[in-house]
Amino acid sequence: xxxxxxxxxxxxxxxxxxxxxxxxxxxxxxxxxxxxxxxxxxxxxxxxxxxxxxxxxxxxxxxxxxxxxxxxxxxxxxxxxxxxxxxxxxxxxxxxxxxxxxxxxxxxxxxxxxxxxxxxxxxxxxxxxxxxxxxxxxxxxxxxxxxxxxxxxxxxxxxxxxxxxxxxxxxxxxxxxxxxxxxxxxxxxxxxxxxxxxxxxxxxxxxxxxxxxxxxxxxxxxxxxxxxxxxxxxxxxxxxxxxxxxxxxxxxxxxxxxxxxxxxxxxxxxxxxxxxxxxxxxxxxxxxxx
Amino acid sequence: xxxxxxxxxxxxxxxxxxxxxxxxxxxxxxxxxxxxxxxxxxxxxxxxxxxxxxxxxxxxxxxxxxxxxxxxxxxxxxxxxxxxxxxxxxxxxxxxxxxxxxxxxxxxxxxxxxxxxxxxxxxxxxxxxxxxxxxxxxxxxxxxxxxxxxxxxxxxxxxxxxxxxxxxxxxxxx
Numbered sequence: 463x464x465x466x467x468x469x470x471x472x473x474x475x476x477x478x479x480x481x482x483x484x485x486x487x488x489x490x491x492x493x494x495x496x497x498x499x500x501x502x503x504x505x506x507x508x509x510x511x512x513x514x515x516x517x518x519x520x521x522x523x524x525x526x527x528x529x530x531x532x533x534x535x536x537x538x539x540x541x542x543x544x545x546x547x548x549x550x551x552x553x554x555x556x557x558x559x560x561x562x563x564x565x566x567x568x569x570x571x572x573x574x575x576x577x578x579x580x581x582x583x584x585x586x587x588x589x590x591x592x593x594x595x596x597x598x599x600x601x602x603x604x605x606x607x608x609x610x611x612x613x614x615x616x617x618x619x620x621x622x623x624x625x626x627x628x629x630x631x632x633x634x635x636x637x638x639x640x641x642x643x644x645x646x647x648x649x650x651x652x653x654x655x656x657x658x659x660x661x662x663x664x665x666x667x668x669x670x671x672x673x674x675x676x677x678x679x680x681x682x683x684x685x686x687x688x689x690x691x692x693x694x695x696x697x698x699x700x701x702x703x704x705x706x707x708x709x710x711x712x713x714x715x716x717x718x719x720x721x722x723x724x725x726x727x728x729x730x731x732x733x734x735x736x737x738x739x740x741x742x743x744x745x746x747x748x749x750x751x752x
Numbered sequence: 753x754x755x756x757x758x759x760x761x762x763x764x765x766x767x768x769x770x771x772x773x774x775x776x777x778x779x780x781x782x783x784x785x786x787x788x789x790x791x792x793x794x795x796x797x798x799x800x801x802x803x804x805x806x807x808x809x810x811x812x813x814x815x816x817x818x819x820x821x822x823x824x825x826x827x828x829x830x831x832x833x834x835x836x837x838x839x840x841x842x843x844x845x846x847x848x849x850x851x852x853x854x855x856x857x858x859x860x861x862x863x864x865x866x867x868x869x870x871x872x873x874x875x876x877x878x879x880x881x882x883x884x885x886x887x888x889x890x891x892x893x894x895x896x897x898x899x900x901x902x903x904x905x906x907x908x909x910x911x912x913x914x915x916x917x918x919x920x921x922x923x924x925x926x
Contacts (some may be wrong), residue, residue: 522887527880528872530890537893545900550911561890567871577890583871591907650882658878680916686909693827694809700832701774708874719831726828729812731917737910741810745907 508574508611514557515645516611517575519653520662521561524571524579528563531582536562539749543591544578544598550684551599552606560598568702569711572601574611584711585750587698591742595682596692603677609670610662617661665714672716672724679725679732688739689732696722774806776816779831784823788813795823804830 508516530537537560544560556576563579568587570580578601588594604610656662675692683689700718704710715721778798786793788811796819798804804816804825813824895903904911 518887519882521890522882522884523880524877525886525890526883527876529883529886534893537890538895541893541895542900542903545895545897546904546909549897549900557891557894559891559894561893563872565872581872650884654882657880660874660878663874663877677916680914684912684914686904686911688811690809690811690827697774697776697827697830697832701834703834705871707871709872709877722828728917729828732914733812735912735914737912738908739811740907740909742907742909 508608510556510575511645512649513608513611514575515649516652516656517573517577517649518646519649519651520573520656521559521577521579521653522650523654523657524573525561525563528565528579528581531562531564533562536585536749540580540585540594540598543594544602547595547599547681547685547687548576548602551602551681556605558602567705567707567709568699569709569714570597570601572604572610574605574608576605578602578605587702588695588746588750589743590691590694591746592682592688592691592740593695593698594691594746595685595687596678596689596695599681599685600674600678600692602681603674604666604670606677607670607673609666609674612670613664613666614656614661617664663709663714668716668720672721675721675725676728679729683732683736683739686737686740688741689729689736690739691741693722693725693729696725774832776804776806776830776832778802778804778818778825778829780829782825782829784816784818784821784825785813786823788815788824792824795821798825806830 540560540562541558545558548554548556548558553576558576558578560578560580562582562585565581566583567581568583570578570584572578578598580597580601584597585594588597679689679692682691696718699711700722702712704712707713712718778800780800782798783794784796784798786795798818802818804818806814806816807822808815809827812827814827814830815822816825816830818825
């Protein structure tokens with residue numbers, strides 16, 4: 463609608479100019495169309511299908527570097543905790559998928575569309591399901607708020623964005639012929655691209671991390687977990703050091719002490735609504751180990 | 753008053769976690785309370801930077817030992833300094849230091865792991881070949897709604913209706 467109006471305006475302006483100075487009318491129209499297209503790409507609203515395809519592409523790339531931990535009971539467990547939490551988020555119906563990857567690095571990663579990867583290095587440092595819920599709910603909050611998508615889109619200067627936009631355009635054409643394979647292929651190549659050029663691995667804005675902490679504790683509390691689970695995780699992180707990998711939570715997030723300071727005034731607001739908060743330590747120990 | 757009483761009852765119902773016997777410090781002058789409730793008796797006033805040993809956690813309170821007394825301190829009134837890092841990759845020195853400080857076994861092990869084993873690096877991820885088989889395997893572990901609901905019931909997780917408080921209104925716009 464807006465671009466149509468813009469186009470019309472450009473035409474009127476072009477006509478006025480042409481009557482006075484005989485300007486090349488065609489080039490003005492082309493310029494208007496180009497500008498309109500750029501604007502559309504910059505504010506492209508990803509469909510849920512596009513989000514999922516992109517998330518799958520990113521996850522497949524990530525799993526190529528860090529495979530799943532070979533522990534089906536642990537994988538199923540994390541999916542149950544994660545799904546229960548996601549059901550209490552603002553986007554319960556995404557195809558939520560959770561995976562524990564086998565690396566010592568301590569971190570968790572959210573992909574658009576509802577895939578969350580958490581490292582074994584993080585899981586083994588936790589001591590209750592409420593703490594695991596705190597970490598997972600933070601990632602779920604990133605997906606709900608589409609933080610990763612915003613970060614990718616704000617990187618318009620990069621070649622990645624140009625490729626992504628091109629891919630979306632061709633994909634849109636492909637899907638007019640209802641071609642889910644086209645979408646999947648686009649997601650796979652876009653995912654690889656965003657990992658290779660490092661766009662996806664860049665830290666998010668601090669404001670997004672603080673927002674994910676806050677929405678995360680709300681999601682955990684809605685799900686019946688002690689919302690202070692995340693606080694305990696942050697206290698644990700405050701005592702750990704980055705392993706120098708560049709991908710440690712301490713490299714990619716604000717300092718734990720700063721995150722705790724942000725939560726201090728917020729927690730009482732959440733706590734008020736919590737029903738019967740649970741830690742669920744025994745079940746966690748049984749699955750993750752003593 | 754009723755609310756406060758309710759809070760105290762709820763807090764008492766939490767199974768207190770004795771994870772890490774972490775060593776922390778008060779980050780401000782704060783009161784050591786007889787229980788995890790603001791209106792419980794004050795046992796002592798701890799000045800800023802008082803060393804405390806964590807005995808248990810849960811809710812907004814942490815049970816600590818400070819100067820021979822044990823009691824409850826507000827979670828946010830404590831700070832935890834980063835672990836001491838050894839320059840060598842062998843864990844012997846750190847392990848004994850850990851025991852001397854009374855750290856929990858599990859936590860100590862977890863910390864040591866970061867000194868010797870190299871984790872996942874940015875370059876590893878940039879150079880990785882996508883693994884669609886791993887993706888499919890991960891998706892095979894997905895839980896559906898009924899499974900998640902059963903799982904929640906087993907742990908007596910009670911849902912609560914909570915709106916996002918307005919404090920979180922700082923939208924992550926870039």
